[in-house]
Amino acid sequence: MTDTTRLTTASGIPVADNQNSVTAGPRGAVLLQDFHLIEKLQHFNRERIPERVVHAKGSGAYGTFTVTHDITKYTKAKLFGAVGKTTETFLRFSTVGGEKGSADTERDPRGFALRFYTEEGNWDLVGNNTPTFFLKDGIKFPDFIHTQKRDPQTNLKSPTAVWDFWSRTPESLHQVTILFSDRGTPDGYRHMDGFGSHTFSLINAAGERVWCKWHLKTRQGIRNLDAAEAQRLAGTDPDYAQRDLFNAIANGDFPQWDVYVQVMREDQVAAWEARTGWSAFDLTKVWPHADFPRIPVGVLELNRNPDNYHAEVEQAALSPSHIVPGLGFSPDKMLQSRLFGYHDAQLYRVGTNHQQLPVNRPRCPVHHQQRDGYMAVDNGGAARNYDPVQAGGSNPSGLGHGEPGWVLEGVAGRYDDRATADDFTQAGNLFRLMTPDAKDRLVTNIANAMQSVPDEIRQRQLAHFTKADPAYGQGVAAKLATLIQR
Template sequence: MSKRVLTTESGAPVADNQNSATAGVGGPLLLQDQHLLEKLARFNRERIPERVVHARGSGAYGYFEVTDDVTGWTKADFLSQVGKRTETFLRFSTVADSLGGADAVRDPRGFAVKFYTEEGNYDLVGNNTPVFFIKDPIKFPDFIHSQKRDPFTGRQEPDNVWDFWAHAPEATHQVTWLMGDRGIPASYRHMNGYGSHTYQWTNEAGEAFFVKYHFKTNQGVRSLSSEQAAELVGKDANSHQTDLLQAIERGVNPSWTLYVQVMPAAEAADYRFNPFDLTKVWPHADYPLQRVGRLVLDRNPDNVFAEVEQAAFSPNNFVPGIGPSPDKMLQGRLFAYADAHRYRLGVNHTQLPVNAPKATVADNYGRDGLMATRNGSRHDKNYEPNSYSGPAQSDAALSAPLAVHGWTGTHEAPAHTKDDDFFQAGELYRLMSDEEKGRLVANIAGGLSQVTRDDVIEKNLAHFHAADPEYGKRVEEAVRALRED
């Protein structure tokens, strides 16, 4: 069989790919060597801006299969029938570090699922924790700045990390999650995923429900201690990527069971705490888990850059029957995620294969821009309404309307009878065994003891005392012991 011919970008055959053109033997290079210039110029442009957060990631394709009837709560077509399968792509990630960071670090994990449904792509963007550090998106840039590398030292600084948390008492619950035994997953396969935010489901009758998503790993939850993680990072910084890739290549396909908690919309206003507060969970005693289906990963990407780096998820990619809630953090992310992708990948990033719909066709009036591959023909108009055969609106709302009232302004969240920044952190602490509590305290003290300002330490200790007196006392004693050493 004859070999394929190497060509330039324009398709011309390349005569010599080993030697640059020179002015005579041993002479200087020639500007006319188009192949050399093209290779160097392309090489200089191979990297795109990395994500500000969730830069380090892995991904795989699979499917979601409905196992239980949920049509009483949502009219979403991909959830409409037991046994129905929908192709998916799932991207896992760490949050704070850069693209070159290690996998086995103490950090939340992104858990973003793209469902390629017949009604368009539905993106569910979550984490491996059911809560988050803050409840208002206006604080998000400051939070991330405090967790990323310091502009002067070029490294993550305990002073910055804990100073922000000292001024964010609502972070106490998530800090307890992060510093506990599940803070470093053993692999992406051995952790749960959560939608974290509150979303809205709407059924065929127009009834609205608020829901929270829980993806429970069928491999069992496994985590690493700080010591185990440090050893693993030294052996293989890409440990989670390696594990996921090799498991799927061996045919050991990881899976998760999806459950939802369902709250009738009418119950939200009078619930004992704000149900749209991202720093809180809904107790299962109030809203038990309802099984929905099974998520399976069974195919690795062929090209990590094209399919993992260029994968773009946005929580405002909804389908009929699913919509947003008044969750402030979700509302901020409805804009921020899509805008980040327009910056990193360009306005036409939705035309890339990993982001384009697979079970339907995107049909709209978007035209032009960098790397446009779908601009229509001479017969297609680029405005609407028109008198030709262009697409028209459906007149069917994706989800139920949300009632609003009051005056515009920078309001705090509405007060509920049991709103509190510390109670659920204390509940989580009290659920732990003595051994788990000991590791949690040691992890917190290990970081907090490195803070140079006494007032920052005291503010953080006050949060743990407020969550649980024993919790606060043990952290305080551990910090004091480490600082006296």
């Protein structure tokens, strides 16, 4: 009989900490030796056949990115090399939690996965329509998504599981506030913004690094659906967003987004973190624009529909691990997990040679020693399938990433800052920015979603809303009281 009181790995090894990844010091990066993390992510990626385990319902289109402003002082990436330069792109939009047949208008974050086919390889900026996420550490990602899927006994969606998880994870409050605001049900894909969400980095020709966040602002204007209209469309036109995107492009009404970047110098990090109490690499937080203004970079336009949905959208395999010289990562713990998890998911879902498919194939020359496996349609011919070791030591060519490292400090271990972390200020700031009618819709949406969950969970979650702003907690409590009395 299974002992559900003791958490173990699949091999029966006791798990010492299921809340925090093993990192080099409190900030990270994440260590590959954390087998519990790796096993969780690997098993999670293999839980669905054949659709994506997350982001299953999606739409895609091709387009172009055009540079409008010079950012070469920050990055040597060739796609930004000159104002006016264009790069072919592919963008896949999606809902996150639903199955492939779910409705486009469900309350859910929207995936915003953008590929740039550059002359130095593919750059995949795999983000969402929100600048934040529910978690700061990838070790909790499989647990979180399980709560968004179906109950293992009833095979029904479970509001109790959803709110139980969130109420025990106050770091989720900022994203929960976004999700249940008007932005949780965007009016199609053309009328929403996109974000890289994570902290990334830019490296210039001198080898200098800055940290950055990517923003894509819709030129079509923000439009959202109210809860009633989103629910109506889910029943009458569940493919609403797919239809809207495809028809707009087919009719020559090409959607566009202005692309911006926020930049934080390495010498600014410590002072900003000390002043705000927030980590620059925490995915549940934003960088306020007053501290780090958005810098214009270029314009993204979608102007061509795929000819074959399965070949070009369903088999599109993007990963944040795909970057080009002049771009880099950061110690963001969620990003570190995604660098492994996404590529591993594509290896499982599409196959070990998925990068040979037309939608995934780089538009530049490719040479490597990978061979064989399923569907090896471009298998290297007679070229040598190994790279010899240089007995006298390597002589770097200057090509490739060649990015500067960042300093790793501290003892490797599992670090939990949740007892001291500020999970409430930014959520409260967002609430206070809303108009009175937007606040009313927010608390109404939350109350409707929480009314069926046990009172213990409701009270735990109400305490989080109240810490963010007393009026936030009072508003939800009042709506809940009205609903429960009916």
